[in-house]
Amino acid sequence: MDTFFSKAILDFCIAFGVVFGGSMLAGIGSVFVFAPPAAMMIDTASRLKIWALVAAVGGTIDPMRVIESNMIEGHFSPVAQQIGFMICAFLGAHMGTELIRWLCKGAV
Template identity: 75%
Template sequence: MLNGVLAKAIVDMMIAFGVVVGGSMLAGIGSVFVLAPPAVYMIETATKLKIWAIVAAVGGSIDPMRVIESNMLAGNLSPVAVQIFYIICSFLGAHMGTELIKAICKGAY
């Protein structure tokens, strides 16, 4: 059970990281086509994508919130803790991606 939880947490973290980094890189490429400064667009996109990366990583819907609500009301705290752990891991992945983009664009911004 623990291996499955950790495996999903790591996958969620990497998905959120990839959404932020990939989306920001593509925004930078797109900004070159329209003759805009890539660093500005990359940082803005990374910041805006952070919340959506978390949503995409944890399932892309409201289901994790339903799991938290239904189990909290029933008194089952273990599934609630697992879902919150997944959300935290997704946030960490999205935040790492945002910080990486900021570090890459630091000299140009």
Template identity: 75%
Template sequence: MNMMLSKALLDFFIAFGVVVGGAMLAGIGSVLVLSPPSSIMMDTASRLKIWALVASVGGTIDPMRVIESNMLEGHLSPVAQQLLFILCAFLGAHTGTELIKLICRGAG
């Protein structure tokens, strides 16, 4: 149980870090090319959201394979775990996107 919660927490923060870090670096890059940072950061955060989810759960194929094979065999516990990991990764990516939106709206 402890390993499951730690993996879920890691998935959350990996997805959060991908979105926030990517958007911040895009903001720095936009300053260098004389573009408006806030619009570039918000656009980048929304485009990175799905990729943060994929990066944090380790790719889309393996979790889907675990869900499929265990669902067909009637083992619902591994299916629930994988869905929890995907949900935590989504929440991390969404939280990161909302934080970037909040930061950028406050700057304008």
């Protein structure tokens, strides 16, 4: 159970970091091309959300394969773990997006 929580926390932080870091760097880059940074950051955060989820859970189709193979065999514990990892990654990506929206709310 300890490894579940450590991986879930890592998935959350990875997804959060992808969205937050990518959006911050997009804001910096938008200054160089004379685009509005806040609008660019919000747009980038929204577009990075799904990719942050994919990056956090492994970047491949393997988590879906684990769910499928274990579901067919009737082993529901690994299925629940993978779904839990995906939920934690989604929460991290969503929290990163909401933080960017909160930081940029007065500028847009």
